[in-house]
Amino acid sequence: MRPEVWQYIQDKVHLYLHPIRNLGYAKASNEGIIHGLHWNTPYICIANDDIEIMDKRWIDGIYQTFGMHKEIIGVVPMCPRVAGWGYGVNYNPEVLPYKEEYTPADYDYLLAGDFSNVPNLPKNMPTNQKGNLVDGAAFIMPYFKREALLELGLLDEHFFPGSGEDYDMLARVYSHDYRLVSTAYSWVWHHWSRAKDLFASGTLEDPYYKCRPYWNEIGDLWRPEDNEGHPHDIWGHYTSANGMKRKLKRVDEIFVEPI
Numbered sequence: 001m002r003p004e005v006w007q008y009i010q011d012k013v014h015l016y017l018h019p020i021r022n023l024g025y026a027k028a029s030n031e032g033i034i035h036g037l038h039w040n041t042p043y044i045c046i047a048n049d050d051i052e053i054m055d056k057r058w059i060d061g062i063y064q065t066f067g068m069h070k071e072i073i074g075v076v077p078m079c080p081r082v083a084g085w086g087y088g089v090n091y092n093p094e095v096l097p098y099k100e101e102y103t104p105a106d107y108d109y110l111l112a113g114d115f116s117n118v119p120n121l122p123k124n125m126p127t128n129q130k131g132n133l134v135d136g137a138a139f140i141m142p143y144f145k146r147e148a149l150l151e152l153g154l155l156d157e158h159f160f161p162g163s164g165e166d167y168d169m170l171a172r173v174y175s176h177d178y179r180l181v182s183t184a185y186s187w188v189w190h191h192w193s194r195a196k197d198l199f200a201s202g203t204l205e206d207p208y209y210k211c212r213p214y215w216n217e218i219g220d221l222w223r224p225e226d227n228e229g230h231p232h233d234i235w236g237h238y239t240s241a242n243g244m245k246r247k248l249k250r251v252d253e254i255f256v257e258p259i
Helices: 001-011 025-038 057-067 104-111 145-151 165-175 195-201 207-211
Strands: 043-045 050-052 072-078 133-135 143-145 177-189 237-239 245-246
Touching: 025 043, 025 145, 043 145, 057 072, 057 143, 072 145, 104 177, 143 145, 143 165, 145 165, 165 177
Parallel strands: 072 177
Antiparallel strands: 043 143, 050 177, 072 143, 133 177, 237 245
């Protein structure tokens, strides 16, 4: 967490952990998840420090989406910057520009889902997002059911500093016949940190990032040689040579590193 964020949240949190180095997305998330599991909370949310809540109604949409299908074990709010992003929807234009403060009318516009005034909408993006669920969401403040994390396990900390752990978790979700969806009933703004890109390019100055090498070798966990030559896919399944749908096999270990 960036130091300046603390001044805004210090009277709103029950426990604040400040490690001496940047743990990366997976491990930092896991430390919070472990506490949530220990406290028996029914839902656990993973939130970056570059998320802005646009309207207090965002949480209502999360709970509403969980109630839509019993197979949904994870819900992610949409971001106006990439509205409707999900598996098979590779690019979506910005449907509402960033502002320091959003009005209730701005949020009503997002909930209504009438984006006909937005130019260059891709053909595979529904023009009416209201009530639409997109499978295979990016981890923009994901909410999980407690029992799902107990069954599926934590994020894999092989991934560092970030990128790939969400695709890995998505495949685990769908290989267990659950769903993790992005919902148009809830919206938050995600600024998208550039830290992982700077790290990969070698231009990041933070010395704590240098404690581990960059890692995003998802094929080492979902090995083609174990799946008739098929690579990782976030659906967690592949079609075999005889046309049968089969679940992808993953290595058993979910790496969690001691602090």
